[in-house]
Amino acid sequence: MPVPGGSVSSTPLDALDYSIAINQIKGFDYHRWTGEDYLLEERTGARNLRKTLQTKVHQQKSVVN
Secondary structure, three states, rough: OOOOEEEEEOOOOHHHHHHHHHHHHOOEEEEEOOOOOEHHHHHHHHHHHHHHHHHHHHHHHHHOO
C-alpha cells in the first residue's frame, strides 16, 4: 500500500539484490565469491549426520576393543 507523500522504498532493489533477499527469506544464502545460491539447512543437516555417524562408529569400535 503506498505511503502518502512518499514512496514505499527509498532505495529500489535491483534484480540481483531482490533475488538474494527472497532466497534468504526462503532459507537460501548467496555465496559472495561464486555467485551460487545454496541451502544452509542442507549443509548443516549433512554436517550433523556426518558427526552422528562418526560418533556411532567410534562408540562401536570402543566397545569391540
